[in-house]
Amino acid sequence: MQEEAYTNSLAADRAKQESERLATENSARLAREREEKLVQQQHKAENREAWRQWKAADLRKKGLVGLRSEIGKTARVGVRLLGGERIVQMFPGELALGEVYSFVECYDLLFPQRDEGMTLRNSQEAEEEIVKPQGYEHEFEFRLVVPYPRKVIDSGSRAVKNESALWPSGSIVVEEIEEGDSEGDESESDDE
Numbered sequence: 001m002q003e004e005a006y007t008n009s010l011a012a013d014r015a016k017q018e019s020e021r022l023a024t025e026n027s028a029r030l031a032r033e034r035e036e037k038l039v040q041q042q043h044k045a046e047n048r049e050a051w052r053q054w055k056a057a058d059l060r061k062k063g064l065v066g067l068r069s070e071i072g073k074t075a076r077v078g079v080r081l082l083g084g085e086r087i088v089q090m091f092p093g094e095l096a097l098g099e100v101y102s103f104v105e106c107y108d109l110l111f112p113q114r115d116e117g118m119t120l121r122n123s124q125e126a127e128e129e130i131v132k133p134q135g136y137e138h139e140f141e142f143r144l145v146v147p148y149p150r151k152v153i154d155s156g157s158r159a160v161k162n163e164s165a166l167w168p169s170g171s172i173v174v175e176e177i178e179e180g181d182s183e184g185d186e187s188e189s190d191d192e
Contacts, residue, residue: 047136054132055102056109064103065110067092071168075160078171079104082142093161100166101140101155104174144172 059065067090069076074090081087081104091100103110144153146165153163153172161167 047133048138050130050133051136051138052106052109054130055138056106057130059099059103059106059110062095062099064089064091064095064099075167076169077160077166078169079144080171080173081107082174082176091160091166093159093167095160096157097153097160097163098155098157100153100160101144104142104144105138105140140177142174142176145175146170147173 067074069090072093074092076088076090077100078086078088087107089103091103140155144155145151146153151165153165163170166172
């Protein structure tokens with residue numbers, strides 16, 4: 001009986017040690033995975049900001065900042081931003097709708113507030129050094145919507161002048177895309 005009790009006790013100790021070893025390994029694996037995920041998120045955030053800087057410079061070069069209205073050549077679009085601010089912007093008729101999305105994404109960089117410390121001169125000097133991040137595919141975390149009748153504007157390569165809701169003038173609202181929200185994938189497509 002003593003021998004059996006000793007064997008059972010030894011087996012229980014081994015099982016406990018194995019359980020503790022597995023728990024330690026599992027904890028270390030989870031910590032590594034959290035660290036890797038954090039590094040990936042930081043890398044993604046850095047790439048996203050680098051893309052925004054590059055795209056803002058690209059949009060300035062395309063002349064979207066300070067663009068004047070030209071009948072038959074530009075669309076006058078009112079945009080309600082996420083923060084509630086309303087802006088009016090002219091977009092060339094040949095401009096792709098994806099660039100309208102880019103304009104909204106980079107609005108704070110294109111028109112910095114005076115108290116942010118970034119002057120137009122500083123931003124133009126910095127543009128010369130900006131390059132597009134390699135291997136980064138930008139995803140917009142919002143969608144542009146015509147409020148009435150409700151229509152999601154696609155962020156594709158279709159020209160502004162081919163979007164009847166925006167040409168020659170229109171009004172859109174910026175909506176944040178929620179996790180698991182698929183309405184942006186079901187956007188209507190009018191090729192009029």
